[in-house]
Amino acid sequence: MKLSSLSFSDNESIPERYAFGKIDPQSHIALADNCNPQFSWDDVPDGTRSFALICHDPDVPSKPDDVNQEGRSVPKTLPRVEFFHWVLIDLDPSLREIEEGAFSSGITPRGKGGPLAPKEARQGINDYTKWFAADRDMSGDYFGYDGPCPPWNDEIPHRYVFTLYALDVPKLDVHGNFNGEEALRAMQGHILAQASVTGIYTLNPDLAPTQIGSPQAT
Numbered sequence: 747m748k749l750s751s752l753s754f755s756d757n758e759s760i761p762e763r764y765a766f767g768k769i770d771p772q773s774h775i776a777l778a779d780n781c782n783p784q785f786s787w788d789d790v791p792d793g794t795r796s797f798a799l800i801c802h803d804p805d806v807p808s809k810p811d812d813v814n815q816e817g818r819s820v821p822k823t824l825p826r827v828e829f830f831h832w833v834l835i836d837l838d839p840s841l842r843e844i845e846e847g848a849f850s851s852g853i854t855p856r857g858k859g860g861p862l863a864p865k866e867a868r869q870g871i872n873d874y875t876k877w878f879a880a881d882r883d884m885s886g887d888y889f890g891y892d893g894p895c896p897p898w899n900d901e902i903p904h905r906y907v908f909t910l911y912a913l914d915v916p917k918l919d920v921h922g923n924f925n926g927e928e929a930l931r932a933m934q935g936h937i938l939a940q941a942s943v944t945g946i947y948t949l950n951p952d953l954a955p956t957q958i959g960s961p962q963a964t
Contacts, residue, residue: 747790749910749941753783753846760894760906760945766853766874767895769949774814774898780853782832782891783945784846787910791938794839794912798933800926801832803894805904813897822901829877830926831906832891833870834863835918841865850891857886861924868917870924887923894947903948912939 754760762768763779770776785799806829812818834849848864857875861868869890878884896904911933918932 747787747910747912747939747941749785749787749908749943751783751785751908751943751945753785754943754945756943758946760947764945765893765895765947767949769898769951775895775949777853778893780850780891780893781847782844782850782893783908784844785908785910785943786843787941788842790839790842791912793914794938795916796835796839796913796918797837797841798835798911798913798918798929799832799837799844799908800830800834800911800929801891801906801908802926803829803831803896803904803906805896805900805902807897807900812899814899818899820897820900828926829873830870831872831893832908833872833924833926833929834867834890835870835920835929836868836916837865838867839916850893853892855884855886858889858892860887860889861922863890870920870926870929873926875923875925894945896947896949898949898951900948900950903946903950903953906945906947907942908944909940909942911937914938 764783765778767775768778805826808825808827812820863869874888913936
């Protein structure tokens with residue numbers, strides 16, 4: 747199976763149109779357009795009964811102490827953890843494309859509705875749900891896609907891995923406010939094929955464009 751995107755090339759920079767946050771010279775971060783990228787795929791295996799698409803960032807700081815703190819930086823040596831940005835399941839097996847902005851266009855404070863989604867699919871909650879849990883203005887259940895917003899003082903660019911799964915079941919056995927880990931567990935034993943596209947994004951203005959996509963980002 748092959749996955750591609752017109753929005754960005756594999757292992758290249760993600761345009762800010764698809765991000766939650768963009769660089770702001772005064773405040774470091776400003777809200778961006780937050781559109782979901784476009785994807786298309788082919789070479790689908792026989793027996794596919796649904797697709798799932800999951801986006802995760804494997805480069806999130808494991809400790810928040812230095813995150814977005816003036817006069818400090820998030821060291822590249824800090825251990826990293828995963829952050830799920832999109833959990834989309836039960837896509838029709840005849841589908842071969844997701845259009846730009848079809849599932850997300852703009853930012854919705856205090857959460858986004860779900861799990862029902864366009865194209866008769868379902869979406870789980872992304873990890874902004876946990877990130878904003880203590881924020882009075884932003885707390886809520888964030889279903890669906892919310893794009894990159896890495897720390898503006900991180901010493902490494904972040905990778906955003908979009909993985910499409912061809913599954914042998916029409917619906918995954920998850921319910922309610924399911925998350926990325928639960929969706930991946932439910933897929934075990936049902937994956938016929940998978941393919942990924944990775945985009946790179948940073949809000950650190952000190953990172954030169956030549957660094958984006960370099961081995962330093964992995």
